[in-house]
Amino acid sequence: MKSVVRAPKSDAISEREEKNRALARRVCAQGIVLLKNEHAALPLTGGKVSLFGRGVRYTEAGGTGSGEVHPRTRVNVEQGFLNAGWQVCTGRWLDELDTLYAEAHRKWEEETDKLFSRPCFDFTRLMAEAQAHCFRAPYGGAIKEEDVQTDTAVYVLTRQAGEGGDRRDEEGDFLIAAEELEHLRRLKELFPKLVLVINSAGMIDLTFDEEIGADAIVYMVQGGMEGGNALADVLTGKENFCGKLADTWGRNYGQYPFANEYGSRNGDALHDIYKEGIFIGYKWFESAGFMPRYPFGYGLSYTQFRISDAQVSLLGGRAVVAAKVKNVGEKAGREVVQVYAALPKGSIVKEAQRLVAFAKTEELAPGAECEVRMLFELSVLASYFEGESRYKIEKGDYLLRVGNSSENLQTAAAIRFRETVTTELCKSAAKARMEIPDFPASALTESAEEPPVAEYTGGIVMRRNEYTYHPKFDQKTEDLYKALRARDKARLVVGAGYFGKTYNLTYGAVGKTTSKLLKKGIPNINMCDGPQGVNLTPRAADVGSKWFTMPVVPENLRHGLLKKLLALFSPKEKEGQAFRYQYCTQWPCETLVAQTWDCGLLYEMGRATGAELLETGVTLWLAPGMNLHRNPLCGRSFEYYSEDPLLTGKLAASLSQGVNSCGGIGVTYKHFVCNDREEERRRMSAEISERALREAHLKAFEIAVKEGNPKAVMTSYNRVNGAYVSNTRALCVDVLRCEWGFSGIVMTDWFATGKEAASAEECISSGNDLVMPGSGSVQRKILRAYRRGRIREADMACSCKLILRTILESAVYTDGRKE
Numbered sequence: 001m002k003s004v005v006r007a008p009k010s011d012a013i014s015e016r017e018e019k020n021r022a023l024a025r026r027v028c029a030q031g032i033v034l035l036k037n038e039h040a041a042l043p044l045t046g047g048k049v050s051l052f053g054r055g056v057r058y059t060e061a062g063g064t065g066s067g068e069v070h071p072r073t074r075v076n077v078e079q080g081f082l083n084a085g086w087q088v089c090t091g092r093w094l095d096e097l098d099t100l101y102a103e104a105h106r107k108w109e110e111e112t113d114k115l116f117s118r119p120c121f122d123f124t125r126l127m128a129e130a131q132a133h134c135f136r137a138p139y140g141g142a143i144k145e146e147d148v149q150t151d152t153a154v155y156v157l158t159r160q161a162g163e164g165g166d167r168r169d170e171e172g173d174f175l176i177a178a179e180e181l182e183h184l185r186r187l188k189e190l191f192p193k194l195v196l197v198i199n200s201a202g203m204i205d206l207t208f209d210e211e212i213g214a215d216a217i218v219y220m221v222q223g224g225m226e227g228g229n230a231l232a233d234v235l236t237g238k239e240n241f242c243g244k245l246a247d248t249w250g251r252n253y254g255q256y257p258f259a260n261e262y263g264s265r266n267g268d269a270l271h272d273i274y275k276e277g278i279f280i281g282y283k284w285f286e287s288a289g290f291m292p293r294y295p296f297g298y299g300l301s302y303t304q305f306r307i308s309d310a311q312v313s314l315l316g317g318r319a320v321v322a323a324k325v326k327n328v329g330e331k332a333g334r335e336v337v338q339v340y341a342a343l344p345k346g347s348i349v350k351e352a353q354r355l356v357a358f359a360k361t362e363e364l365a366p367g368a369e370c371e372v373r374m375l376f377e378l379s380v381l382a383s384y385f386e387g388e389s390r391y392k393i394e395k396g397d398y399l400l401r402v403g404n405s406s407e408n409l410q411t412a413a414a415i416r417f418r419e420t421v422t423t424e425l426c427k428s429a430a431k432a433r434m435e436i437p438d439f440p441a442s443a444l445t446e447s448a449e450e451p452p453v454a455e456y457t458g459g460i461v462m463r464r465n466e467y468t469y470h471p472k473f474d475q476k477t478e479d480l481y482k483a484l485r486a487r488d489k490a491r492l493v494v495g496a497g498y499f500g501k502t503y504n505l506t507y508g509a510v511g512k513t514t515s516k517l518l519k520k521g522i523p524n525i526n527m528c529d530g531p532q533g534v535n536l537t538p539r540a541a542d543v544g545s546k547w548f549t550m551p552v553v554p555e556n557l558r559h560g561l562l563k564k565l566l567a568l569f570s571p572k573e574k575e576g577q578a579f580r581y582q583y584c585t586q587w588p589c590e591t592l593v594a595q596t597w598d599c600g601l602l603y604e605m606g607r608a609t610g611a612e613l614l615e616t617g618v619t620l621w622l623a624p625g626m627n628l629h630r631n632p633l634c635g636r637s638f639e640y641y642s643e644d645p646l647l648t649g650k651l652a653a654s655l656s657q658g659v660n661s662c663g664g665i666g667v668t669y670k671h672f673v674c675n676d677r678e679e680e681r682r683r684m685s686a687e688i689s690e691r692a693l694r695e696a697h698l699k700a701f702e703i704a705v706k707e708g709n710p711k712a713v714m715t716s717y718n719r720v721n722g723a724y725v726s727n728t729r730a731l732c733v734d735v736l737r738c739e740w741g742f743s744g745i746v747m748t749d750w751f752a753t754g755k756e757a758a759s760a761e762e763c764i765s766s767g768n769d770l771v772m773p774g775s776g777s778v779q780r781k782i783l784r785a786y787r788r789g790r791i792r793e794a795d796m797a798c799s800c801k802l803i804l805r806t807i808l809e810s811a812v813y814t815d816g817r818k819e
């Protein structure tokens with residue numbers, strides 16, 4: 001078998017690379033949020049800057065684990081300022097940090113090499129251990145008077161987190177470390193002004209700022225490979241800030257819902273009771289009566305905007321909100337207009353308000369004005385009534401409030417429903433095993449205003465779901481399926497990993513469909529990780545169809561035995577060796593991308609990523625991550641967008657449309673559903689009411705599936721109400737396919753089946769089409785179950801044909817190189 005490798009043989013910087021790098025910088029600058037700016041601390045002036053903090057040189061570009069991406073180069077904060085032509089005045093302090101860092105890293109390598117010297121083939125344990133022992137860089141030495149050469153100090157506080165473990169509500173993580181606090185106190189003494197930059201994919205507790213009183217605070221998040229350049233762009237005022245928070249920043253960890261019951265904090269790591277129900281993020285803060293530090297949707301700019309003349313009109317089952325936005329300040333900038341619906345009291349408790357639409361303006365010059373129009377289906381106002389298994393809009397007035405954060409809003413109009421309207425009839429998808437009482441929410445204080453009323457007079461078409469699924473396939477797919485023996489079918493529904501001879505070969509792909517059916521005209525297609533970009537080996541020795549193509553092992557796993565094994569098995573470089581180069585873009589992490597609130601930009605990112613997928617022969621990108629930011633300690637928050645399902649769903653849909661526009665490639669929404677913590681992610685059960693599941697956690701996927709037409713969905717490791725998601729037909733077929741109309745592939749997460757895990761046979765019976773990546777023994781299990789009728793022919797046929805169709809439609813197949 002001769003393999004087809006598409007990645008370029010030259011390592012010259014391509015036009016695609018340059019174009020995408022420029023886009024990565026733009027996305028980053030548009031997503032960084034200005035939280036505070038007093039005493040005109042920003043923009044910086046004068047061409048000289050004093051940079052402190054370990055994030056200056058050791059800037060975190062993204063999280064760790066399968067979401068790591070390896071670009072050609074990354075720009076740290078110092079380099080960003082140097083590239084902008086600024087002088088960095090703190091060389092002494094930064095060089096000293098380098099010395100401390102090198103020493104600490106050497107020690108840590110020695111310790112971890114010892115720690116990981118025993119063989120361990122349990123990948124999950126390995127990840128959790130690595131996460132628990134990940135490198136904690138030093139904070140840096142004392143700040144001295146000789147370091148003061150400018151008026152303003154910039155301190156970059158940095159945090160790292162990732163797959164396999166959650167963050168901690170401790171010093172050095174969610175809380176500030178003593179050393180960092182000492183630095184900030186000293187800077188406050190020495191410099192007239194202090195700017196704090198937070199380089200972390202998740203929020204931190206800013207209580208210390210009540211003492212320190214930084215003049216400006218900037219939430220940089222983790223900006224990918226262009227983070228340093230983009231930060232310099234906004235801090236120097238070359239670009240204006242236009243990012244808005246995608247999460248509510250509480251005053252402390254305790255303000256988050258049932259904060260001390262998350263994971264093993266209450267002694268039970270195997271169950272998480274979602275007591276907050278639908279009240280996540282701002283919905284929780286508003287209903288529980290907590291004042292956050294910074295509200296959802298908030299972010300400052302170097303200019304000011306006036307949002308006015310908001311008007312609402314109804315078009316049958318839809319509403320259109322129009323508003324004027326004027327730049328009333330002195331610098332060009334962009335504003336995000338947000339529309340929230342305040343829900344009336346009814347027979348069930350509801351959130352005080354929910355985001356229903358948003359739009360970002362183009363850049364407005366000082367004095368310029370524009371009109372934004374936002375359209376939404378009235379069905380977004382509905383709540384799920386569990387006893388009746390239906391969505392209803394209860395009668396009453398729904399106030400539409402328009403503004404630029406969840407707190408800064410003006411009521412524009414009330415949509416009046418004189419009668420309750422049913423919008424969708426469903427069937428129960430996942431009943432809770434225990435009583436989870438609704439959180440006793442208090443609605444927003446009744447408004448005394450009397451806004452104009454838009455009366456609903458009909459137009460919503462009630463959706464009646466049919467729970468049968470019989471997709472149609474073209475003749476070629478049917479013919480290929482007919483030619484398969486039972487054994488071939490078992491091969492087709494079990495994906496492969498990194499080993500084995502491969503026809504379509506992508507170095508660093510994390511999975512593929514089988515290569516064993518090539519003689520039947522069925523080539524393999526490849527999958528690679530995301531979501532911060534296309535996660536592939538940047539430079540790989542060209543080994544053609546040889547059996548070993550290792551994916552990039554996450555950085556904090558490369559120790560001890562694994563380091564030795566990698567050295568032993570990785571293809572050796574020989575003189576005259578040919579290489580393939582796959583320099584892909586490391587985008588900002590998803591949290592930062594979400595802060596752009598810009599669907600158009602996500603579409604552009606999708607197209608730009610699509611070019612890289614086509615260039616490297618990948619068909620399915622294992623991205624975006626779509627779980628909600630339910631608790632700020634989730635280790636993989638950097639791979640997820642927001643606490644809000646509408647924002648998450650809309651952004652993911654735009655990204656998917658962008659990738660789809662390239663043809664023959666697609667995204668994989670993951671992890672379906674409730675994988676919002678890392679601890680015990682393979683065994684834990686989310687104990688959740690069906691209402692919270694549907695209105696919050698599934699909602700993000702629902703919007704993104706209906707609007708984004710993804711090629712694939714990945715089920716999560718965890719259980720929901722006791723049953724593994726990948727073994728729950730009600731979720732994988734009834735909801736995903738019958739209710740939402742999803743027509744692509746459903747695949748499992750990696751190694752999700754086995755002992756104390758989901759059953760591979762049940763995955764296929766429950767609507768997963770691909771078990772990823774499975775061994776020969778998984779294939780045999782599936783074959784046995786199929787032969788004995790425990791996997792029905794209809795299910796096997798459906799899974800095989802969905803895979804075949806995806807292969808036939810793939811870019812690697814259609815470009816004619818299948819033979």
Ligand code: BGC
Nearest residue numbers: 066510529530622670749750
């Ligand atoms: C992660 C997935 C990832 C897969 C392949 C799993 O551990 O949960 O998000 O796509 O590995 O790397």
